[in-house]
Amino acid sequence: MNAKTSYFSGSAQLPKNCLSHVSVDCIILGYHDKQMKILCTEIKGMPRPKLPGGFVEKKENVDDAAYRVLEERTGLKGVFLKQFKTYGNANRTAEQTANMKHLLKKQNVNAAAMNWILDRFISVAYYALTEFSKVTLKDNFIDGESRWYDIHNMPPLIIDHEDMVRDALKILRLQIHNEPIGYNLLPSKFTLPELQALYEAILDKKLDQRNFTKKLMSLNIIKKLNEKKHIGGHRSPTLYKFNKRNYDKALKDGVALAL
Numbered sequence: 556m557n558a559k560t561s562y563f564s565g566s567a568q569l570p571k572n573c574l575s576h577v578s579v580d581c582i583i584l585g586y587h588d589k590q591m592k593i594l595c596t597e598i599k600g601m602p603r604p605k606l607p608g609g610f611v612e613k614k615e616n617v618d619d620a621a622y623r624v625l626e627e628r629t630g631l632k633g634v635f636l637k638q639f640k641t642y643g644n645a646n647r648t649a650e651q652t653a654n655m656k657h658l659l660k661k662q663n664v665n666a667a668a669m670n671w672i673l674d675r676f677i678s679v680a681y682y683a684l685t686e687f688s689k690v691t692l693k694d695n696f697i698d699g700e701s702r703w704y705d706i707h708n709m710p711p712l713i714i715d716h717e718d719m720v721r722d723a724l725k726i727l728r729l730q731i732h733n734e735p736i737g738y739n740l741l742p743s744k745f746t747l748p749e750l751q752a753l754y755e756a757i758l759d760k761k762l763d764q765r766n767f768t769k770k771l772m773s774l775n776i777i778k779k780l781n782e783k784k785h786i787g788g789h790r791s792p793t794l795y796k797f798n799k800r801n802y803d804k805a806l807k808d809g810v811a812l813a814l
Contacts, residue, residue, distance in 0.1 A: 578609060595701070604710055751768075
């Protein structure tokens with residue numbers, strides 16, 4: 556299909572193996588070089604972008620659907636992904652439905668044939684954390700271009716997707732005290748300032764360096780290496796890496812990191 560052609564010009568149908576009223580939406584948060592970004596995708600012919608998402612297959616677990624959507628959009632597997640809320644207000648899709656009907660009429664498309672995208676549906680929301688420089692963005696038959704936006708400079712989004720982003724960030728910032736963060740977001744070897752910069756980017760605030768290091772080391776999820784990172788001049792900070800076994804245990808059992 557030509558990139559400039561709306562998918563409404565064809566007979567786009569919801570696959571028969573999908574539930575028409577249950578979807579997943581992923582708040583995919585990316586981190587790289589002290590920057591936090593969020594992934595958004597266009598809907599061809601619509602004025603506002605949306606979060607990556609898709610309908611749940613009839614024989615598919617909802618969590619598996621979220622992992623599938625994540626892999627389809629980013630090509631990544633094994634990324635930290637967590638369900639945080641379900642969105643099901645009765646009028647949540649009213650504005651989108653009105654805009655969609657107008658677009659269908661403008662393009663002389665039979666709205667009855669597109670009822671799967673016009674009806675009300677419930678969305679189960681997840682947030683994911685990834686290193687955005689490693690992501691290869693992909694599109695599907697509905698979505699147009701996907702791109703990363705600075706978390707502080709997002710465009711207006713459809714339906715209640717802006718609420719999803721705000722809720723995801725709020726919950727992530729609360730959970731960061733109880734779950735280890737960083738395994739998918741940092742190089743395999745990193746410095747303590749690099750790890751602190753990650754936490755500061757997520758929390759959107761500065762942390763006391765001495766206090767941060769002391770609390771993090773007490774969790775025993777990182778280990779010091781006999782290696783230095785040479786960054787010019789006389790600056791050669793020590794490198795660390797995650798203790799994967801302890802990290803996974805902390806992810807499962809929880810941690811207590813009051814930052």
